Amino acid sequence: MDTPLDRLTEQFRRLPGIGIKTARKLAYYMVQQPEESVNAFIGAIRDAKSQMHFCSVCFNLSSTDPCPICSDPRRDHSIICVVETPQDVLAIERSGDYHGLYHVLHGALSPLDGVGVDDLRIKELLQRLQDTEVKEVILATDPDVEGEATALYLARLLKTAGIRVTRIARGLPMGGDIEYADEATLAGAVANRQEM
The missing domain is CATH 1.10.8.420 (RecR Domain 1)
Structure with missing residues (x-):
């Protein structure tokens, strides 16, 4: 029925x-x-x-073009944080600690799913880097196989342009128990330890 x-x-x-x-x-x-x-x-x-549509600069979802983040003169325009989705922008913005710009790829490299370089907003990122005075690109793709592959690809591509390329740190979540963390998370937490 x-x-x-x-x-x-x-x-x-x-x-x-x-x-x-x-x-x-x-x-x-x-x-x-x-x-x-x-x-x-x-x-x-x-x-x-x-x-709602995609910002012509960063490809985040917005009701204006350029979006409020790209058009805000108070933001640090020398840093671009590269993320996979518009939801990632929202998550980073909620932290309140990042004041640079963004670039949304709209996915991650995944050959098994038929997602290649041409399916992402990589070409637009490279064009954007030629037209601006960006000094650092932060790669904030997901810490899964696809996200890591995307970050490695972008790092190799961007290092030839003479731009500082960094990757967001990985580690334990606040309130998490070490005994329940997987090996990769623990390895990332130890490798990305900070001075106190």
Whole structure:
């Protein structure tokens, strides 16, 4: 049976990280909401889809072009932090400790998934580095196989341009237990230790 509720459930299930049980729960929740709440939800989705786009400089999601980060004169324009996704920009911004610019690759190198150099915003990064006075590029790709491969590729590419290339440190999360950490995390924590 293909009811409107089934179709709504299927649409929620298509979202990343949403399984069938959560999708069904969300569908039931939505149909029980007042009409104005549902219309506000639909309007928010429609507005986000129509008004958000990629910044022409850093390729982060924004409702303006260039985005507020790229156009902020108070930010350090000599440093660019390279990340995989717009969500990574948000995470780093929440820390409140980084005041440079960003460049969003929109993925990581993954030959098995058919993602190569031409599928990422690497060409745009190189062009951007020619047009600016950037002194340092921070590679903040994920610490997985794809992220590490992307970081290594970019490091080799950028070192020939005479720009300082750094990688974000890896280590234990705040409140984490050493005994439960994997070997790679512990190795990164020891290698990236800091003076106290």
